[in-house]
Amino acid sequence: MARFLKKHDSKNGLPPGSLIFIGKQKTEKPRLRIIDYDSNMLRDEILDSPESLSACTESSTTSWINVDGLHEPELMQSIGTTFSISSLILEDIINTGQRPKLEEFPEALFVTLKMLFLNEDETSIHAEQFSAVLQNKCLLTFQEKPGYVFEPVRDRIRNQTGRLRKLGPDYLLYTILDCIFENYLKVIEIMGERIEEIEDEVLADPTPELLEEINAYRREIAYIRKAIRPAREIALKLARIDSDLVSPEIQHFLRDLCDIAEQSYDSVEIYREMLNDHLNSYNMAITNRLNDVMKFLTIFATIFIPLSFLAGIYGMNFEVMPELHYKHGYYILLGVMLTVVIGMLTYFKRQRWL
Known part of the structure; x- marks a missing residue:
């Protein structure tokens, strides 16, 4: 399956809002997890069915419902019915090729973007779609498979560190997005270390293998840029949003999120230009070597x-x-x-x- 654009053949001819999973199934069975909390209470458990989620709509505590696995439209439809989520939002959630975006509704705030991870060789990237629906007392998040990115958030909730247990789901959404953007920086930093090392090798020994490596990094940086550029737009919109679902006291946190997003985007652009310079230096070195031979x-x-x-x-x-x-x-x-x-x-x- 293409990395930059997912095939939509299965949706041809269907009306808007049709729940058709687009992407690759990454977990055998979807998993529902709820973390219900306030400053004095915490409940963290795995649920067998979505029927028990209806109590969250009437609870006075903050509820974080996380779904790992997007390939069962029936489950998504059940969750959508319980929390009055629009079918258009559910359609975007189970379309793993959806472009990152932020949409504001009277009863909810919808965010979807890509989470980036390094493969074991630390030279290539794979992405997973993350979606979140923010409501009055509830935050629903959707991932393609279980992951480790949000474990620091869960630890802070369990350990009652910071203000997370005292504030609402809007601050929870901020902390989750902060983890995603910090992970962007981590991925870029690891790849950037190797990209900077290539410069000396290009000047010393411009081999065909080095050219392949430069082109491989150019593809990966383009893939990262495709994910980070719209994610930066989301952060900028969140910092300026005027919604009852986002309290004024977390606005300065959202502005800090913008700084991280800008830093991520700037880093990608720097390494993109650096790789173009590496390619030009490689071609120049090969030309100089050919000139010496001639x-x-x-x-x-x-x-x-x-x-x-x-x-x-x-x-x-x-x-x-x-x-x-x-x-x-x-x-x-x-x-x-x-x-x-x-x-x-x-x-x-x-x-x-x-």
């Missing part, structure tokens, strides 16, 4: 032009020819050739062609 061959051929001329003259088969019967004529001719070679090399050296 220079050597040209000088070599130029030296042999007069030698070939002398050899051609004394290789003719005339019976009457001056110096043809000299006893030491062969050695005299070799001496003349050597003198010509030395003279030409001396001239090239004085002209700084060597």
